[in-house]
Amino acid sequence: MSERAEIPLEELFTPSSVAVIGASTGRESLGGRIIGYLDDNDYAGTVYPVNPKYDSLHGRECYGSILDIADPPTAAFVMLPAPLVIDAVRECGEAGVDYVIIGSSGFGETGRDDSEQELKAIADEYDMRILGPNSEGVINTPEQIALSFSSVCRLDLEADGLAVVSQSGGMGGAFLQIAAHAGVGTRKWVTTGNEADLSLLDILENYVEDPEVSFVVTLVEAVGDGRRLFEIGQRALETGTPILTLKIGDSDLGKQATQSHTGRMSDSGEVYEAALRETGIVQLNSVQDYVDALEAFSTLDMPQFPDGPGLSVISASGGSCALIADACEEYGVDLPSLPDDVREQISEHLPEYGSASNPIDMTGKIMTDLDLLDTLAGSVIRSPSVDAMLLQVGNTGPEYVRPARETIYELIAETGKPIVVVFTGGWPDEELLADLHAHGVPVYQDPVTAVREIGHLAEWTERRRNPPPLAAEVPTAGDLSLQGGWEELATEATERGVDVVPYRLTQSVDGTVDAAEALGYPVTVKLSAPGLKHKTELGGVRTDRRTEREVRAAADDLLSTAEREGLTEASLLIQEQVDGFELVCGFLDTAEFGPVMLVGPGGEYVELFDETARETVFLPTEREYLRDRLTGGRLGHILDNNRRHDLSVDALVDTLEGLAAFYIDSGESEFEVNPVVLTDERAVVVDLLAE
Incomplete structure (x- = not known):
């Protein structure tokens, strides 16, 4: 995928020699800390301090310039004041260095974008890769390489399958520290800083191709090339490498903070949420989400992820059953019905106030009959509709989980289905907790959190099974102009298969009446004039005109409005009145992801649902996938359950496909269709607006 594959990125994580430019004595400065961390972690390669002020540092010869080193080091870490960085990086290129890490700040985040462009030009000139500026460096735990000044290098890091890449140095360090405290081992860690050359996507691409990486965590401010993120996300599904992402900087204030931090600006949170969902990337909303x-x-190893969203629940509390059921609805986790024979078996062991239906309320009897869990869990988890089990226990939970754990482990091994244990109240001791973890059992305090994570696991499995057909390339825009009047836009849209409402244009009252009679009552009468975009703000729309008298009155009124507002060349647009379910369809050329289409409820539903029922579709897209997007989410639920039955989704897909082609053929940045009226037979465009 990378255009610069001639430089193996893997060597960034395993440099055979390192120069530290700006090295200094002791650990007080960052330059001294870098060498200290390399020594603390028993780095096996050669370290070259570079600083003209010293003859020796940290027990090594110190060089005045990297050009004085006979054998060019694989990597160089530049820790100099910003004005000195460019010259130092150029010398790295002249010396034949493959990788330069720039820890210095004071570039794009302070408005010095030209400096970053110059760094990129140097990287291209010398066929060299640059990480940063404003990067905290690289850690490769299995190879004991800590090429960084981050304080996380002080930790006794365990090597395992987690890989972290963050555009924020501080938050990247926090992610690594949290993982270490949780006993989660790390393989690789990178903070990319301002990304003059190497980007988060470059590092992410390396991670998903590394067979030793089990899962990836990223902190994203902006990715720049959203279509490449699609490619990497799909590749991660192929390699079985889950990606978890905390996206920041979506609010107005968040965007300002991001720009002052690294100089980046990103697309809206709505677009990112859709992009991450479509690529199977799990979106985190907080640091606590990351911990969970x-x-x-x-x-859980990837083969242990649930095959689907079907969850069986065994609980000691009726209240917990209700809480879990609410959480399942919120996070898209199913509570399937159990087979009759399984429910009968459960009922035999429960008092009348228990429940054998899923979620199963075993009541306090689970505390007095320690064999009960052993007896029933196998029948429940073996049910074909069940993909995972949640065992929720209370204050004395460890007492009855401990004797049942061998049964839990055997069931996991036999069925391949995950079992999650929730201790609400009584937390297990270290021995029991470690034993559960060692046998692949996630443990939580909050059942809602457990349900959410089961939903994440099931969603990732489903995306891997059915990856979306995402367009890797942004389509080339045509030269069609959308700045014409209604008649021009309607004609162009119709030619692309869009169902446009029948209409007439006139400049007189009598002409309006003739048009209404030709179209057939009822009609809508609108004011139309060059440059007039938002007709409703002027009161320029009259709907449901059913008689000649009503049409004349509407025409008189609208022509008077045009005169009062000084609208020259004003016309009246008479349209056939179409009643049905109204939708708003917008098209936007986003900075990072290219053209997208947003479709959501219109009319009376706009304020009711706001953006929560709006679907984001990346263009171009396949017909069946577009249909799935319109019917699979909350918008589809609204269409299925509205008062106007049998709405034609196929007609809506036809119209949206035509509108998408219409938009792509244009060079406009924004285009709105409001409304599209959906009936049992048609999806009719009533108004078009280009920005």
Whole structure:
């Protein structure tokens, strides 16, 4: 995927020699800390301090310039004041260095974008890769390489399958520290800083191709090339490498903070949420989400992920059953019915106030009959509709989980289905907790959190089974102009298969009446004039005109409005009145992901649902996938359950396909269709607006 594959990125993580430019004595400065961390971690390669002020540093000869080193080092870490960085990087290129890490700040985040462009030009000139500026470096735990000044290098890091890449140095360090405290081992860690050359996507691409990486965590401010993120996300599904992402900087204030931090600006949170969902990347919403996800994704191997969203629940509390059922609805996790024979078996062991239906309320009897869990769990998890089991226990939970754990482990091994244990109240001791983790059992305190993580696991499995057909290339825009009047836009749209409402244009009252009679009552009368985009703000729309008298009155009124507002060349647009379910369809050329289409409820539903029922579709897209997007989410639920039955989704797909082609053929940045009226036979465009 990378255009610069001639330089193996893997060597960034395993440099045979390192120069530290800006090295200094002791650990007080960052330059001294870098060499200290390399020594602390028993780096096996050669370290070259570079600083003209010293003859020797840290027990090594110190060089005045990297050009004085006889054998060019594989990598150089530049820790100099910003004005000195460019010259130092150029010398690295002249010396034949393959990788340069720039820890210095004071570039794009302060408005010095030209400096970053110059760094990129140097990298291209010398066929060299640059990480940073404003990067905290690289850690490769299995190889004991800590090429960084981050304080996380002080930790006794365990080597395992987690890989972290962050555009924020501080948050990247926090992610690594949290993982270490949770006992989760790390393989690789990188903070990319301002990304003058190497980007988060470059590092992410390396991670998903590394067979020793089990799962990846990223902190994203902006990715730049959203279509490449699609490619990497799909590749991660192929390699079985889950990616968890905390996306920041979506609010107005968040965007300002991001720009002051690294100089980046990103697309909207809505677009990112859709992009991550479509590529199977699990979106995190907070640091606590990251902590919770670590528990599931580090404890379970990928083959143990649930095959589907069907969850069986065994609980000691009716209240917990209700809480879990609510969480399942919120996070898209199913509570399938159990077979009749299984429910009968459960009922035999429960008092009347228990429940044998899923979620199963075993009541306090689970505390007095320690064999009960052994007896029933196997029948429940073997049910064909069940993909995972949640065992929720209370204050004395460890007492009855401990004797049942061998049964739990045997069931996991036999069925291949995950079992999650929730201790709400009584937390297990270290021995029991470690034993559960060692046998692949995630453990939580909050059942809602457990349900959410089971949903993440099941969603990732489903995306891997059915990856979306995402367009890797942004289509080339045509030269069609959308700045014409209604008649021009309607004609162009119709030619692309769009169902446009029948209409007439006139400049007189009598002409309006003639048009209404030709179209057939009822009609809508609108004011139309060059440059007039938002007709409703002027009161320029009259709907449901059913008689000649109503049409004349509407025409008189709208022509008076045009005169009052100084609208020259005003016309009246008379349209056939179409009643049905109204949708708003918008098209936007986003900075990072290219053209997207947003479709959501219109009319009376706009305020009711706001953006929560709006679907984001990346263009171009396949017909069947577009249909799935319109019917599979909350918008589809609204279409299925509205008062107007049998709405034609096929007609809506036809119209949206035509509108998408219409938009792509244009060079406009924004285009809105409001509304598209959906009936049992048609999806009719009533208004078009280009920005």
